[in-house]
Amino acid sequence: MTAETPDRDAAATGPDAARERDAAIAELLGIRSSIDNIDAALIHLLAERFKFTQQVGRLKARHGLPPSDPDREKRQIARLRSLAEDAHLDPAFAEKWFNFVVAEVIRHHEELADGTDRP
Numbered sequence: 001m002t003a004e005t006p007d008r009d010a011a012a013t014g015p016d017a018a019r020e021r022d023a024a025i026a027e028l029l030g031i032r033s034s035i036d037n038i039d040a041a042l043i044h045l046l047a048e049r050f051k052f053t054q055q056v057g058r059l060k061a062r063h064g065l066p067p068s069d070p071d072r073e074k075r076q077i078a079r080l081r082s083l084a085e086d087a088h089l090d091p092a093f094a095e096k097w098f099n100f101v102v103a104e105v106i107r108h109h110e111e112l113a114d115g116t117d118r119p
């Protein structure tokens with residue numbers, strides 16, 4: 001830093017700067033509260049999704065159907081990628097998220113099929 005090139009990282013000082021920082025912190029807390037609400041909604045949605053996939057898993061186990069259905073997954077991925085694009089969300093991220101969730105679902109279905117879900 002020189003007199004001609006002031007340090008851009010230095011925090012501003014003085015009463016105006018302090019007021020602006022307080023306002024920024026209040027804004028940050030408001031935004032974080034919305035983030036927390038969205039995270040809570042996602043947890044509830046995921047819990048509901050797993051309730052239904054467990055229902056599917058029990059049905060499959062009862063009738064000897066395979067735990068995974070790769071053709072359905074392909075169609076789901078194509079649909080989710082298109083929805084993600086429309087929503088300005090990275091489609092590769094949407095696909096990664098889906099594969100992560102489905103891997104867990106299939107693990108549950110395999111446990112239901114071989115009875116390891118019960119003690």
Ligand SMILES: C=C(O[C@@H]1C=C(C(=O)O)C=C[C@H]1O)C(=O)O
Nearest residue numbers: 053056067068069072073102105
């Ligand atoms: C839930 C199912 O089982 C698996 C899990 C899927 C999912 O979580 O969406 C989709 C296909 C299957 O590989 C199903 O067959 O519908």
